[in-house]
Amino acid sequence: MQKNGSINVNVLLLAPNAGVGCFFRPESRTGFSKDRWAIPPLGLWRISGHLIKNKYANVEVWDGYVDSEESLISRLKENNFDIIGFSITHQTLENDIYFMHICKKYSPSSTLVIGGDEATFNYVKVMEISPIDYTVLGEGEKPMADMCAKIKNGITNFKEIPGLIYRTETEYKKTGEKTCDYKRTGPNYAMDHKMFSSTTINIDWKMIPYERYWEQIESFYEKPNLNETRTVRIFTTNYCPFDCLFCSSTNFLNAAGGSENKKRANVAGLTPEEIITMLKEILESHPTTRNIFINDDDFVLQAVRVQKFCDLVCEAKDKQILPDYLTFM
Numbered sequence: 001m002q003k004n005g006s007i008n009v010n011v012l013l014l015a016p017n018a019g020v021g022c023f024f025r026p027e028s029r030t031g032f033s034k035d036r037w038a039i040p041p042l043g044l045w046r047i048s049g050h051l052i053k054n055k056y057a058n059v060e061v062w063d064g065y066v067d068s069e070e071s072l073i074s075r076l077k078e079n080n081f082d083i084i085g086f087s088i089t090h091q092t093l094e095n096d097i098y099f100m101h102i103c104k105k106y107s108p109s110s111t112l113v114i115g116g117d118e119a120t121f122n123y124v125k126v127m128e129i130s131p132i133d134y135t136v137l138g139e140g141e142k143p144m145a146d147m148c149a150k151i152k153n154g155i156t157n158f159k160e161i162p163g164l165i166y167r168t169e170t171e172y173k174k175t176g177e178k179t180c181d182y183k184r185t186g187p188n189y190a191m192d193h194k195m196f197s198s199t200t201i202n203i204d205w206k207m208i209p210y211e212r213y214w215e216q217i218e219s220f221y222e223k224p225n226l227n228e229t230r231t232v233r234i235f236t237t238n239y240c241p242f243d244c245l246f247c248s249s250t251n252f253l254n255a256a257g258g259s260e261n262k263k264r265a266n267v268a269g270l271t272p273e274e275i276i277t278m279l280k281e282i283l284e285s286h287p288t289t290r291n292i293f294i295n296d297d298d299f300v301l302q303a304v305r306v307q308k309f310c311d312l313v314c315e316a317k318d319k320q321i322l323p324d325y326l327t328f329m
């Protein structure tokens with residue numbers, strides 16, 4: 001499918017929404033309270049970077065932690081979003097479903113899509129009680145890019161794109177299984193090492209409004225500890241392959257199809273040099289960053305890689321490429 005069709009594509013991505021108050025009966029569905037440590041939705045920013053840098057679509061990200069419900073409604077009224085994507089979690093599901101209905105009400109012609117662990121493992125229940133058109137199984141980059149490419153060419157039927165679930169009158173079906181294209185491409189295989197690196201490096205750190213998150217967190221304290229509050233979360237590998245049965249992280253990519261010719265997804269990760277490049281970009285984009293939270297399922301999976309990374313951090317600090325005060329957790 002050509003990605004250079006003539007139609008502009010607009011995508012809105014919504015982060016999981018915990019709201020203020022308790023998880024299931026929130027007094028307000030936006031903002032966050034003192035007992036929450038809100039952080040930007042990195043998975044959505046990675047999809048956003050992939051779609052924008054490869055010219056598939058214009059993308060906006062809305063996160064109820066720092067954006068109001070009113071701002072969402074005015075965006076829905078003012079913009080004609082072709083696709084609205086929801087990253088959902090089990091803990092935030094009630095709020096997430098609430099916002100699916102809000103989006104359907106104010107933007108009825110948009111295609112509504114869910115993704116993430118909860119969507120991959122629980123799409124039947126969610127689609128039963130929400131106006132969702134498609135579920136993305138596994139990583140969102142390839143199916144979302146394919147959907148945008150089709151829209152660019154005037155096509156809004158996505159049933160041939162691998163890795164989606166759609167509903168019929170009687171059941172939920174996987175897309176593409178009967179088409180030639182599916183035989184060639186298979187399901188939504190996990191991104192290989194090369195694509196994982198390029199999409200992770202394509203995250204546009206400048207676009208992520210860290211300062212708005214930090215400002216809110218710091219407003220809760222008389223003397224906030226900036227070494228904790230000014231934290232940027234990163235991930236450097238795609239998943240942990242240890243196969244604990246109860247763990248959605250280890251089963252997520254496999255549930256979507258694993259890797260080509262394997263049911264189990266290959267582990268993909270950034271090289272130590274690529275991680276340093278990413279850190280430099282983060283520091284340039286957000287110079288008051290004090291701490292880096294490495295949020296991999298298992299960062300120390302490959303000891304040699306970790307040793308090399310630590311050596312490069314020491315070297316970068318010696319050469320003042322990274323600030324001496326930068327800490328890691």
Ligand code: SF4
Nearest residue numbers: 240242243244247250
């Ligand atoms: S992330 Fe933890 S719980 Fe999940 S498979 Fe790996 S070791 Fe097991």
